[in-house]
Amino acid sequence: MAAKTRKAATKPRSVLIVGVGGQGVIMMSKVLALVCQRQGLQVKQSEVHGMAKRGGGVFSHIRYGETVWSPTIPKGEADVLLAMEWAEGLRWLDFLRRDGGAFIADTKRIVPPFAFRSRKYGSQPIYSPEAPREVMEMVGSGFALDATKIATELGESRAANTVLLGVLSTALEFPVEDWQEVIAQNVPAKALEANKLAFEAGRDWADANRSAPMEERLKDLPGRDDRRAAEIAPKTVQFDITGEWCKGCDICVKMCPERCLRLNDEMIVELSDPEACTGCRICEWLCPDFAIRVRRVPALEPVA
Amino acid sequence: MAVAESVDNFEINDYLRLEMMPHFLCPGCGHGIAMRALLWAVHELGIDKNKLAIVSGIGCSGRMGAYVDANTFHVTHGRPLAFATGLALARPDLEVVVITGDGDALAIGGNHLIHACRRNLRMTCLLLNNEVYGMTGGQVSPTTSENRLTTTTPAGNLEPVFDACKLAEAAGAGLVGREVTLQTPTLKDLIKEGLAYPGFAFIEVISDCTEIFGRKNDLGNSPEMILSQKKSMRPDSYGTVVDEPFRPNSLPTGVLARNDRPEYGETYRNFAKSKQGRAK
Ligand SMILES: Cc1ncc(C[n+]2csc(CCOP(=O)(O)OP(=O)(O)O)c2C)c(N)n1
Ligand code: SF4
Ligand code: SF4
Ligand code: SF4
Ligand SMILES: [Mg+2]
Numbered sequence: 001m002a003a004k005t006r007k008a009a010t011k012p013r014s015v016l017i018v019g020v021g022g023q024g025v026i027m028m029s030k031v032l033a034l035v036c037q038r039q040g041l042q043v044k045q046s047e048v049h050g051m052a053k054r055g056g057g058v059f060s061h062i063r064y065g066e067t068v069w070s071p072t073i074p075k076g077e078a079d080v081l082l083a084m085e086w087a088e089g090l091r092w093l094d095f096l097r098r099d100g101g102a103f104i105a106d107t108k109r110i111v112p113p114f115a116f117r118s119r120k121y122g123s124q125p126i127y128s129p130e131a132p133r134e135v136m137e138m139v140g141s142g143f144a145l146d147a148t149k150i151a152t153e154l155g156e157s158r159a160a161n162t163v164l165l166g167v168l169s170t171a172l173e174f175p176v177e178d179w180q181e182v183i184a185q186n187v188p189a190k191a192l193e194a195n196k197l198a199f200e201a202g203r204d205w206a207d208a209n210r211s212a213p214m215e216e217r218l219k220d221l222p223g224r225d226d227r228r229a230a231e232i233a234p235k236t237v238q239f240d241i242t243g244e245w246c247k248g249c250d251i252c253v254k255m256c257p258e259r260c261l262r263l264n265d266e267m268i269v270e271l272s273d274p275e276a277c278t279g280c281r282i283c284e285w286l287c288p289d290f291a292i293r294v295r296r297v298p299a300l301e302p303v304a
Numbered sequence: 305m306a307v308a309e310s311v312d313n314f315e316i317n318d319y320l321r322l323e324m325m326p327h328f329l330c331p332g333c334g335h336g337i338a339m340r341a342l343l344w345a346v347h348e349l350g351i352d353k354n355k356l357a358i359v360s361g362i363g364c365s366g367r368m369g370a371y372v373d374a375n376t377f378h379v380t381h382g383r384p385l386a387f388a389t390g391l392a393l394a395r396p397d398l399e400v401v402v403i404t405g406d407g408d409a410l411a412i413g414g415n416h417l418i419h420a421c422r423r424n425l426r427m428t429c430l431l432l433n434n435e436v437y438g439m440t441g442g443q444v445s446p447t448t449s450e451n452r453l454t455t456t457t458p459a460g461n462l463e464p465v466f467d468a469c470k471l472a473e474a475a476g477a478g479l480v481g482r483e484v485t486l487q488t489p490t491l492k493d494l495i496k497e498g499l500a501y502p503g504f505a506f507i508e509v510i511s512d513c514t515e516i517f518g519r520k521n522d523l524g525n526s527p528e529m530i531l532s533q534k535k536s537m538r539p540d541s542y543g544t545v546v547d548e549p550f551r552p553n554s555l556p557t558g559v560l561a562r563n564d565r566p567e568y569g570e571t572y573r574n575f576a577k578s579k580q581g582r583a584k
Contacts, residue, residue, distance in 0.1 A: 245325060249332030249514070254527030285488035286530065288336025289326055290316050 012042075012065030014073040015168070018092050019058055019084030020110050021049065024161040027186065028082070029060035031165060034182045035174050036064040044071035056112075057088055080171055082164060084147075085110045087128045090135065102141040102171045106164060107132050107221070108148045119258070119278045132221040136214075143167055143209060144221055150201050156194035162187070166202020170210070176203075235296040237279035243268045246291040252283035319343040319353065321373050329364060332526025334511030335432050337485040339368050341509075342401065342430060344488075345495035357398045359388040361413060364439045364513070365405035365432035382413030385420040385429065392427050396569050399499065400427040407437040410446040410466050421475035421504055425568040428498040428505045431468055434513035442516040453520050468508045473561040478503030480561040484510040484533040487541050487557075497559060503567045510537070510555070 015032060019025040029045055036043045047060040061073045073095060081096045082104045083089025089105040096103055115125035132144040147163040162183060169179045180199065187195045209217050248267030260273035261283060269291065271277060279296045320343075329336050346356060353374045360369030362381035369376045375398070379387045384402045392400045409417050409431050420429065436454060437443040444454040446466040453460060473480045479501045483491040491509065498505030512518060512529045523529050533539065539557040 247326070247331035249526040251332055251526050251530060255530070285340065286337060286486070288329060288333050288340075289331075290320070290336070290340065291326075293315075 010066050012063045012068045013172075014078045015062045015064075015080045015082065015172075016073055016078040016092060016095050017060045017062065017082045017084075018088040019161075020088060021056055021058055023058070023084045024158075025049070025058040025060050025084060028084075028161050028165055029062050031179075031182050031186055032062050032168070033064075034186070035178050036062070038178045038182070039174060041065060042068045044068045046071040057091070059088075059092065080104065080168065082168055084108070084161060084164060086132065090128045090130060093135075093139075096139065098140075100140045102143070103135075103139040104143045104164060104167050104171065105132070105135075105145075106147040106160060107144050108146065108160070119280075133218050136218060136221065141171075143206060145205055145209075147202070150205065151194075151198050154194055154197045154201060156191060156198070159191065159194045159198035162195045162198035163202040163205070166199040166204075167206040168202075169199070170203055170206040235279070235298060237274075237277050238295045238297050239271050239274065239277060239279075240293040241269055241271070242291045242293075245289045246287075247289055249288065251286050251288070252292060255286050256283050314344050314347045316340060316343055319346065319373055321371055324371055327371050328367065330513075330515035332512070332514040332529070333364065333438075334434060334485045334509075334514070334530065335365050335368055337488060337530075338430065338432050338491070338509045338511055339371070341485070341488055341491040342403075342495055343372065344492045345499055346399075348492070349496055349499055351399050351499070355397065355399055357388075357391055357395070357400050358403060359384045359391065359400065360403040361405065361408035362439065363405035363408045363437070365403055365434075365511070366408055367439070368432075369403050382408055382411070383416060384408070385413065385416040388427050388429075389420060389423070389425055392425050393569055393572065396426070396573070401499070402427060402429040404429065404431050405438070406431065406433045406435065406445045406447040406468070407443075410468060410471075414446070418471070418475040421472050421477035421506065423568040424476060424478050424503045424563075424565060426501075426503055426570075428495070428501070428507065430495070430498075431506070431508045432511045433468060433508050434511045434517060436513050436517040438513040438516055442513070442520055452517075454517070455520075469506070469556075469560050472506040473563070476563060476565075477506040477561070478563055478565065478567075479505040479559065481506070481559045482508040482510065482539075482555070482557050483541065484537070484539050484555075484557065485512070486530050486533045487539070490541050490557075494558065503564070510539070 017025050017029050026047055033043045033045050041064045043064045045060060045062045049058040061071060075095055077097055078095045078101055079097060080102045081092055084106050086105060086107055086109050111125045111127050115127050136142040136144050147160040148157055150163050151157050151160040169176060183195055183199055184192060246268045248263050252269055253261045253263060258276040258278060260271060260276040261269055262272040264270050279294055281294045284292045284294045356374040358369040358372050358374055359377045359379060360366035361379060361384040370378055377387060384404050388400050388402045433447050435448045436445050442454050443456045444461050448454055448461045449465055451460040469480050469482050479498060481494045483494045494507060498507045510533060514526045514529055518529050537555045539555045541557040
């Protein structure tokens, strides 16, 4: 009897949107949820944005279908994983369906300060070493794009999330007009034009890439080695003390974040731990007697 | 986001009279840090040393002018603004900077300060406020906090404190700002704003008299005194620091007031031009 009235249970579809605080993860999931509602579907959305204000991770589960019971997506069952930040995408990768789930990721890297275990200039952060090229080769259906760059070229870098919505819209089955209308209702009036363009740019990018052969799609993505090399050239710290001017006030010693200065027996400052000095220059700025000079100079090539 | 290394080729020695160094300030005196910020700002604005005129009054603060390799005038107590007024009127091509102390500018020179603010003649006034007459051994000043010990208030100061910035604002200064020495780069940026301002710019620097005021009031040694700028005063410039978010004391810092109005030198020269040839 019950079988008569109950529809054949269709499995809900699941989209996981992740990023870091301030990127608009919640705004994007709201847009998606509203688009789903327009189709007469049931939608459940649940989000966590605990440390969002401090650049921490934000994620939002969106599940839609005829009937949705659970608001959260089980591991390995997301039909789409949309990542606005590269490492956040990797963090959630095991939520993506193995059989053809779509991974859409901005290659933007937002490296939190605490990822730097060493404060030395040029030190490498503890950040996922996997390059977009490697990950794209692993997932079934992958889109890695520099959405921020695309949005910036359109004149509004903050519309990067709308570029990604454009890509997402090509992976889901909803009419494009619904997306356009919902976006228009949810962005500030003065950013409307930029967001319209961004949405189209995302769709165009996805269409061009979907049909392109894998080699072509990987062409512009950075590999593991060339990720950071160009960004930070190594520097060494040049540290000069004018001992005759130092009055032993102790300010530099106490204010050095690395605790690498001390006063010698004559109450003159000396660099006791050159290895630990990051070249931050706080000691130079705070010395009332101009006795310290710190410079970061290009590192010399190691002598072979 | 690539971290652009700012072009920073400031060498303080290029701006010092090296033959006079080391300077005479006590160990850890905050006035030295304020000096660096000033010279750094001068450098970043590309101001020619030959066009820089530093007029300073009497006090440990005023004495700092003597160490700068520029045109320096070390004048009478309380009168650097009066001298600077004449200089700026006669030589509008010069970048005039006044270095003064809380005693110099607010006690004996309080009169000159309010009239300099009122005129809005283009110059920058740096008031190095250490709450005390440092040079003469630690007498009470108009900015000595209540209850503080000085040689003239051996049982604690009862007089209310002057807020130099409010005074300058009320008297009409074009630009009014305040910063602590601990925030040296921020202080440098504020001084730059003052130097670039086309009118009278008044900047109060919260400085420390470590040897006399600090010792008398048991405020700790130099590092502790400078750190208290962060701890007990909590300037607005630490608004983003989250170590103790509910600290109550607040000291407004940054640009506190702007009153854009005609610069007096310009007004004066135009007026003089309009009269030329007529008077005979
Ligand atoms: C006409 C005159 N009166 C008094 C003095 C003595 N005197 C020299 S410096 C000074 C006070 C300086 O205090 P402040 O301006 O706060 O400078 P600081 O030393 O604290 O930097 C006084 C009263 C003087 N030199 N000339
Ligand atoms: S530059 Fe100075 S304050 Fe910074 S780490 Fe080196 S010694 Fe310490
Ligand atoms: S801050 Fe300057 S004067 Fe004080 S101890 Fe350090 S080097 Fe010496
Ligand atoms: S007496 Fe005070 S203000 Fe003067 S140099 Fe010494 S510490 Fe600085
Ligand atoms: Mg003083």
